[in-house]
Amino acid sequence: MHxxxxxxxxxxxxxxxxxxxxxxxxxxxxxAASFGMWVFLLTEVMFFGGMxxxxxxxxxxxxxxxxxxxxxxxxxxxxxxTAVLICSSLTVAMAVRCGxxxxxxxxxxxxxxxxxxxxxxxxxxGIEYRDKFVEHHVPGQSDFQLKEAIPRQPGxxxxxxxxxxxxxxxxxxxxxxxxxxxxxxxxxxFLTYKAWKGAYSxxxxxxxxxxxxxxxxxxxxxxxxxxxxxxxxxxx
Amino acid sequence: MSxxxxxxxxxxxxxxxxxxxxxxxxxxxxxxLGPFNTIVALSIATIKAILVVLFFMHVKYAHEKMTKLVIVxxxxxxxxLLALSMADYxxxxxx
Amino acid sequence: xxxxxxxxGERETYLNKxxxxxxxxxxxxxxxxxxxxxAGITFxxxxxxxxxxxxxxxxLTPAGDLVQADxxxxxxxxxxxxxxxxxxxPAVPAVLGNFxxxxxxxxxxxAFPRINLLSWYLYIFAGILMLYTIxxxxxxxxxxxxxxxxxxxxxxxxxxxxLAVFIAGFSSIFTGxxxxxxxxxxxxxxxxxxxxxxxxxxxxxxxxxxxLGTPVLAISIVLVxxxxxxxLGIFNPALGGDPLLFQHLFWFYSHxxxxxxxxxxxxxxxxxxxxxxxxxxFGYQAMAMALLGIAVVGFLVWAxxxxxxxxxxYAALVFSLLSYFVAVPSAIKVFNWTSTMYKxxxxxxxPMLYAFGFVGLFTIGGLTGLFLAALGIDxxxxxTYFVVAHFHYIMVGGMVMAYMAGMHxxxxxxxxxxxxxxxxxxxxxxxxxxxxxxxxxxFILGYMGMxxxxxxxxxxxxxxxxxxxxxxxxxxxxxxxxLPMIYFLWSMRYGKPAPxxxxxxxxxxxxxxxxxxxxxxxxxxVVTWEAYNYDEIEGEVPGAH
Numbered sequence: 001m002h003x004x005x006x007x008x009x010x011x012x013x014x015x016x017x018x019x020x021x022x023x024x025x026x027x028x029x030x031x032a033a034s035f036g037m038w039v040f041l042l043t044e045v046m047f048f049g050g051m052x053x054x055x056x057x058x059x060x061x062x063x064x065x066x067x068x069x070x071x072x073x074x075x076x077x078x079x080x081x082t083a084v085l086i087c088s089s090l091t092v093a094m095a096v097r098c099g100x101x102x103x104x105x106x107x108x109x110x111x112x113x114x115x116x117x118x119x120x121x122x123x124x125x126g127i128e129y130r131d132k133f134v135e136h137h138v139p140g141q142s143d144f145q146l147k148e149a150i151p152r153q154p155g156x157x158x159x160x161x162x163x164x165x166x167x168x169x170x171x172x173x174x175x176x177x178x179x180x181x182x183x184x185x186x187x188x189x190f191l192t193y194k195a196w197k198g199a200y201s202x203x204x205x206x207x208x209x210x211x212x213x214x215x216x217x218x219x220x221x222x223x224x225x226x227x228x229x230x231x232x233x234x235x236x
Numbered sequence: 237m238s239x240x241x242x243x244x245x246x247x248x249x250x251x252x253x254x255x256x257x258x259x260x261x262x263x264x265x266x267x268x269l270g271p272f273n274t275i276v277a278l279s280i281a282t283i284k285a286i287l288v289v290l291f292f293m294h295v296k297y298a299h300e301k302m303t304k305l306v307i308v309x310x311x312x313x314x315x316x317l318l319a320l321s322m323a324d325y326x327x328x329x330x331x
Numbered sequence: 332x333x334x335x336x337x338x339x340g341e342r343e344t345y346l347n348k349x350x351x352x353x354x355x356x357x358x359x360x361x362x363x364x365x366x367x368x369x370a371g372i373t374f375x376x377x378x379x380x381x382x383x384x385x386x387x388x389x390x391l392t393p394a395g396d397l398v399q400a401d402x403x404x405x406x407x408x409x410x411x412x413x414x415x416x417x418x419x420x421p422a423v424p425a426v427l428g429n430f431x432x433x434x435x436x437x438x439x440x441x442a443f444p445r446i447n448l449l450s451w452y453l454y455i456f457a458g459i460l461m462l463y464t465i466x467x468x469x470x471x472x473x474x475x476x477x478x479x480x481x482x483x484x485x486x487x488x489x490x491x492x493x494l495a496v497f498i499a500g501f502s503s504i505f506t507g508x509x510x511x512x513x514x515x516x517x518x519x520x521x522x523x524x525x526x527x528x529x530x531x532x533x534x535x536x537x538x539x540x541x542x543l544g545t546p547v548l549a550i551s552i553v554l555v556x557x558x559x560x561x562x563l564g565i566f567n568p569a570l571g572g573d574p575l576l577f578q579h580l581f582w583f584y585s586h587x588x589x590x591x592x593x594x595x596x597x598x599x600x601x602x603x604x605x606x607x608x609x610x611x612x613f614g615y616q617a618m619a620m621a622l623l624g625i626a627v628v629g630f631l632v633w634a635x636x637x638x639x640x641x642x643x644x645y646a647a648l649v650f651s652l653l654s655y656f657v658a659v660p661s662a663i664k665v666f667n668w669t670s671t672m673y674k675x676x677x678x679x680x681x682p683m684l685y686a687f688g689f690v691g692l693f694t695i696g697g698l699t700g701l702f703l704a705a706l707g708i709d710x711x712x713x714x715t716y717f718v719v720a721h722f723h724y725i726m727v728g729g730m731v732m733a734y735m736a737g738m739h740x741x742x743x744x745x746x747x748x749x750x751x752x753x754x755x756x757x758x759x760x761x762x763x764x765x766x767x768x769x770x771x772x773x774f775i776l777g778y779m780g781m782x783x784x785x786x787x788x789x790x791x792x793x794x795x796x797x798x799x800x801x802x803x804x805x806x807x808x809x810x811x812x813x814l815p816m817i818y819f820l821w822s823m824r825y826g827k828p829a830p831x832x833x834x835x836x837x838x839x840x841x842x843x844x845x846x847x848x849x850x851x852x853x854x855x856x857v858v859t860w861e862a863y864n865y866d867e868i869e870g871e872v873p874g875a876h
Binding site: 031034035038039041042045046049050052053056057060061075079082083086087089090092093094097100101212213216219220223224226227228231233234235236 | 239241242244247248250251254255258259261262265266267268269273277278280281284285288289291292293300302303306307309310311313314317318321322325326
Binding site: 302316328 | 515543547575576579583630631633634642643645646649650
């Protein structure tokens with residue numbers, strides 16, 4: 001038998017319709033949701049991390065071949081895409097800020113802009129992928145051929161097998177990143193609709209904030225992918 | 237998350253810094269720095285990532301220590317994966 | 332205390348609040364979700380067990396005469412995959428963790444009840460894919476999916492098996508995420524970290540592993556699928572890829588995964604040992620830190636599964652040394668359970684019998700892990716039955732016994748009924764005997780050189796007698812597991828109604844009725860006492876003699 005009494009704790013009255021029943025306060029709910037998103041991003045770091053590990057190992061083993069293969073990518077498209085994502089991170093941050101200050105219409109605009117920029121990114125990525133197909137740089141295909149010399153070793157063609165490892169990683173990493181972008185765009189489409197319907201206010205804009213965290217994370221992944229995939233050895 | 241509301245000026249400033257960093261990365265890639273090319277590229281990328289995390293993701297103004305702990309934990313365990321894997325790959329050809 | 336009353340006049344509980352299939356399949360009540368998981372877990376346990384029985388039947392004779400060699404490969408693969416991903420990983424967290432953690436911390440539910448339900452649906456969907464894989468002819472990669480066998484040479488259902496494991500992985504990740512946020516953010520006033528039951532600490536440590544490790548398994552499976560489907564060449568040796576890279580990524584998860592399996596069991600043992608010794612745990616801080624220590628150090632040792640695979644010997648030395656370190660926190664726990672029991676008022680109810688079994692058998696399993704961590708010994712016994720015995724001692728002698736201890740300990744709370752104690756003790760004894768008879772001979776077999784995953788050992792007929800003993804043990808073990816199935820089901824109708832606290836145990840879960848109401852507490856508790864305050868609790872375990 002317990003000798004310690006169980007006493008009553010004060011409950012916040014549930015006037016906030018967004019407050020779910022199992023949370024004591026709106027503050028607790030917001031904290032929990034935010035914390036949950038950060039833990040999810042931690043899982044995403046490890047998820048992409050596995051591919052970065054593979055990349056690290058093979059770049060270490062086959063640096064020359066990787067550099068040659070990297071040169072076949074169009075760095076200008078990569079740089080533009082990096083800029084596009086950076087702009088989209090700005091629009092996301094602005095959208096969250098609109099939530100904080102209660103600018104509902106502006107929030108809708110910024111969310112829509114984010115989607116637009118995301119689609120631009122995916123469009124450019126699509127062009128790049130098509131280029132790879134056209135140039136026969138798709139790994140595992142019988143017509144794979146990389147006609148690049150290893151940087152500063154003119155006349156030494158890149159090893160065709162190792163180059164396929166590079167392109168396997170290229171497609172796996174950018175493909176997984178693009179998949180996350182597509183999910184992000186879908187998420188933001190939903191949020192834009194809800195924002196347009198007036199669902200978000202300074203009292204409750206948590207979904208926008210948390211989706212923003214996800215979007216920024218996907219941006220950060222690209223911030224690393226760009227130099228690692230496009231700029232391995234670009235100096236003359 | 238925090239209730240701190242960043243100014244538009246701050247966001248635009250960070251945005252410009254990120255764009256500048258991208259430009260810098262491309263420029264540095266065209267200069268022969270030997271083994272430092274990789275280090276410079278990754279350092280700039282890391283600074284960009286830090287800017288996004290601190291300012292766009294509000295971590296600089298977060299009350300919660302847990303947020304920072306989550307980030308550090310993620311980086312630490314990723315580092316373990318990469319470092320201990322390289323302990324094998326880096327030493328395979330020894331002996 | 333106001334209690335809602337349903338039409339029949341009985342108290343409203345989470346079980347009778349609503350009836351109908353929709354109220355179960357669309358529930359967000361963590362307790363109902365726990366029972367949904369219990370159904371799945373039990374089902375897959377018996378599927379995995381069925382494959383084990385077939386393996387043991389084949390090994391009764393040296394010749395491969397029961398099934399074809401390829402079929403045998405499928406048997407041990409399916410046994411492993413089903414047991415690991417659909418029983419061992421989810422069992423304690425998804426059933427007992429889900430049910431108890433909110434109540435133990437004084438909350439109404441987990442932080443994300445809908446994600447909890449999503450986790451269950453992911454588990455079930457993955458389970459259906461795994462069943463499909465089995466029915467479509469199975470998969471024979473070994474539970475480890477090693478490349479290039481899985482990417483290039485097998486014509487079996489690798490992709491569906493891989494997809495099943497991938498989806499089950501996300502179920503696990505979301506459960507871990509849910510628990511971490513819940514334990515951080517939903518504790519009742521006064522429930523400080525240092526007052527948490529070790530069961531909660533154990534699930535916290537487990538959840539850390541789940542969120543950090545499982546994503547790496549996920550990506551390694553994705554890469555295998557991409558390689559198999561699209562001929563990407565990340566692990567393909569013909570392209571300069573390294574098959575060992577897959578092993579690194581796979582074992583980065585799969586070693587910590589064994590701690591996902593065991594830590595919740597350790598949490599259960601702490602609860603049970605304290606209750607049935609009527610003592611607070613010896614060294615609470617050390618026990619909590621040991622749980623975290625196992626979780627963290629467990630991430631540093633994965634390549635001890637690859638000592639003979641072709642990694643550099645220098646890396647092998649590093650991983651061997653690190654593997655010794657991970658034994659230290661585990662040993663601390665065994666010492667502390669023992670010290671808790673010392674001079675305690677011990678009674679031998681079924682949960683305590685299983686807890687005793689855990690402490691002894693986990694110790695044996697753990698010590699043999701140290702043998703395996705030694706490079707010299709590992710070269711001789713790796714890929715033999717020594718390894719098989721080692722991990723079954725920990726997983727079956729340890730984790731499954733802990734699961735049984737927990738199921739018996741908390742059954743009254745979950746179902747509102749007492750299980751029949753006599754049958755419980757008998758089943759525990761049968762399990763203990765069956766288990767040791769099954770697996771101890773395997774240590775000897777491994778030492779003598781019998782390889783694992785071999786369907787035919789006719790060049791070494793001297794292995795037969797130990798194999799026969801092992802198979803005999805397996806049938807006894809099967810009986811031991813069937814008994815609780817039967818009497819738990821029986822008790823749901825005919826068992827004695829359980830009081831709120833049938834064991835006179837410490838912990839918030841024992842302050843609410845058996846079974847609890849839907850929102851657990853009528854009023855949020857305010858905690859002012861330490862964990863395991865058995866010195867303040869009057870009375871013995873009821874029915875102790």
